[in-house]
Amino acid sequence: MSKELILYQGAEAKICKSKYMGFDVVKKKRINKSYRIKEIDNRLIFYRTKEESKLMTEARKYGVSVPIIFDVDTENGIITMEYLNGKRIKDILNNVSEEERIRICRMIGENIAKFHNNDIIHGDITTSNMILQDNRIHFIDFGLGEKNCEIEAKGVDLHVLMEAIESTHSRYSDCFDYVLEGYKNKLKGDANSIIKKIQEIIKRGRYR
Amino acid sequence: MLCLGIEGTAHTVGIGVVKENNGKCSVLSNVLKIYRPKQGGIHPREAANHHTIYIADLIKESVKKADVNFSDIDLISFSKGPGLGPCLRTGATAARALSLTLNKPIIGVNHCVAHLEIGIGTLNNCTDPVLLYTSGANTQVIAFAEGRYRVFGETLDIGIGNCLDKFGRAVGLDFPCGPAIEQLALKGEKYLDLPYSIKGMDIAFSGLLTAAEQYYRNGKSLEDICYSIQETTFAALTEVTERAMAHTEKDQVLLGGGVAANKKLREMVQTMAKERNASFFVPSKDFCIDNGAMIAWLGVLMYNSGIRMKVEESFIDQRFRTDMVDVTWRE
Numbered sequence: 343m344s345k346e347l348i349l350y351q352g353a354e355a356k357i358c359k360s361k362y363m364g365f366d367v368v369k370k371k372r373i374n375k376s377y378r379i380k381e382i383d384n385r386l387i388f389y390r391t392k393e394e395s396k397l398m399t400e401a402r403k404y405g406v407s408v409p410i411i412f413d414v415d416t417e418n419g420i421i422t423m424e425y426l427n428g429k430r431i432k433d434i435l436n437n438v439s440e441e442e443r444i445r446i447c448r449m450i451g452e453n454i455a456k457f458h459n460n461d462i463i464h465g466d467i468t469t470s471n472m473i474l475q476d477n478r479i480h481f482i483d484f485g486l487g488e489k490n491c492e493i494e495a496k497g498v499d500l501h502v503l504m505e506a507i508e509s510t511h512s513r514y515s516d517c518f519d520y521v522l523e524g525y526k527n528k529l530k531g532d533a534n535s536i537i538k539k540i541q542e543i544i545k546r547g548r549y550r
Numbered sequence: 551m552l553c554l555g556i557e558g559t560a561h562t563v564g565i566g567v568v569k570e571n572n573g574k575c576s577v578l579s580n581v582l583k584i585y586r587p588k589q590g591g592i593h594p595r596e597a598a599n600h601h602t603i604y605i606a607d608l609i610k611e612s613v614k615k616a617d618v619n620f621s622d623i624d625l626i627s628f629s630k631g632p633g634l635g636p637c638l639r640t641g642a643t644a645a646r647a648l649s650l651t652l653n654k655p656i657i658g659v660n661h662c663v664a665h666l667e668i669g670i671g672t673l674n675n676c677t678d679p680v681l682l683y684t685s686g687a688n689t690q691v692i693a694f695a696e697g698r699y700r701v702f703g704e705t706l707d708i709g710i711g712n713c714l715d716k717f718g719r720a721v722g723l724d725f726p727c728g729p730a731i732e733q734l735a736l737k738g739e740k741y742l743d744l745p746y747s748i749k750g751m752d753i754a755f756s757g758l759l760t761a762a763e764q765y766y767r768n769g770k771s772l773e774d775i776c777y778s779i780q781e782t783t784f785a786a787l788t789e790v791t792e793r794a795m796a797h798t799e800k801d802q803v804l805l806g807g808g809v810a811a812n813k814k815l816r817e818m819v820q821t822m823a824k825e826r827n828a829s830f831f832v833p834s835k836d837f838c839i840d841n842g843a844m845i846a847w848l849g850v851l852m853y854n855s856g857i858r859m860k861v862e863e864s865f866i867d868q869r870f871r872t873d874m875v876d877v878t879w880r881e
Binding site: 351352353354375376377378379381382385386465466467468470486498501502505506508509510512513543546547549 | 631632695696697698700701702704706707741743746748749750751752781782785788789792793795796797817818819821822825826868869870871873
């Protein structure tokens with residue numbers, strides 16, 4: 343194995359840069375957490391590694407940009423995937439022009455529609471989990487995702503993004519409206535009932 | 551500045567007197583009474599009646615314990631929300647009466663933000679934490695970002711304390727059930743699979759509650775169920791807190807709310823903090839549970855930052871969300 347450089351230490355995984363058959367790759371290694379008992383730890387690490395790689399492969403099939411997966415090791419919780427050298431949406435969204443921001447948001451919505459059309463739920467759509475490279479939004483971190491055809495699941499998925507935008511890009515609260523615009527454009531089926539569901543989920547929260 | 555704070559959002563009616571010393575909070579007195587329903591959950595009117603009976607005596611007691619005179623008090627603060635309407639109104643009414651009688655300014659504060667500020671105010675080196683706020687009604691992960699305390703994650707259905715209480719009631723434990731469940735869990739040995747529900751940084755408990763009740767009906771050992779409930783819910787709480795810390799790039803974590811009294815939860819969050827080289831803070835138990843001192847302290851911070859409120863504006867707000875507060879006292 344070649345030399346590994348830690349790129350990022352997230353809450354649940356370590357992201358290392360490495361080489362795999364001559365390609366630049368990242369290894370996402372889910373870390374064992376000693377605060378939780380091993381029954382829960384093993385279950386989460388195994389299940390999320392498996393689910394993430396499965397969903398990424400499937401999303402790619404439907405035209406969503408995701409890193410190419412080279413190898414999956416569910417036992418040790420490691421996914422080896424293509425290295426992306428683009429920028430996180432989180433880091434650029436507050437600093438681009440109005441026009442570009444709107445364009446990016448619409449593009450985000452269109453891409454979410456693409457995987458929702460195929461009942462793929464991402465589970466953690468935040469601007470930290472999207473990378474802009476070659477003018478395409480790449481989605482990463484499907485670890486909390488699932489396959490689910492229900493309006494509820496798609497509504498919750500979008501609600502997570504709405505909250506992320508409110509907390510991280512609060513100066514530009516209209517971002518989410520543009521996301522929904524793009525989403526409606528590309529969604530096959532009844533986008534309005536999903537958008538209505540988001541309102542219902544908001545009201546379900548405490549003190550709404 | 552000397553401030554008297556009145557808390558009355560739910561079960562607890564509490565009065566505290568605090569003094570500000572160079573930006574730090576010293577608590578001169580902090581007294582409270584807790585409404586405990588004979589059976590079932592909280593009844594808002596009954597709780598409010600309970601508060602009405604005790605509030606005047608508590609105010610006198612707190613001033614006496616603080617060893618000050620009523621005339622020394624510079625500010626009256628009360629919890630404006632979120633909470634149960636009748637309870638909030640009782641506290642606000644007492645605050646208005648005091649403010650008018652003593653001819654001192656009044657200020658209404660956000661209960662959830664008060665839980666966070668009392669930690670920062672009373673603990674050394676706790677300056678910019680991610681707060682895991684766990685109580686009966688509330689379960690939120692809060693941190694300061696872009697001028698406000700933002701809610702990064704919260705429960706999508708019931709609060710963790712409520713989840714524990716509901717389970718406790720179903721199996722015949724007394725309110726509050728958290729401490730009893732904590733004791734039972736110590737004797738648990740076998741982990742029973744329970745739903746682990748995280749959506750982004752949000753969390754949900756109702757599915758787990760149903761599953762846990764099902765185990766009980768099917769004759770599984772109560773100790774094992776309690777152990778499994780704690781291990782699962784607290785692991786999920788710790789995980790969303792860690793996610794929020796990674797997301798906001800903060801390296802301090804603070805606990806607050808009644809459930810923060812639970813040793814297991816403390817231990818788990820502390821372990822998580824240690825593994826990511828972050829500092830872990832938890833206020834003394836008196837400031838974790840609902841109390842008047844934290845309301846008084848947030849009143850001081852707001853007043854000193856220039857916020858003023860007339861008696862005519864001293865409304866309560868049952869749905870006063872954490873992220874509605876303009877945090878004028880921080881940069």
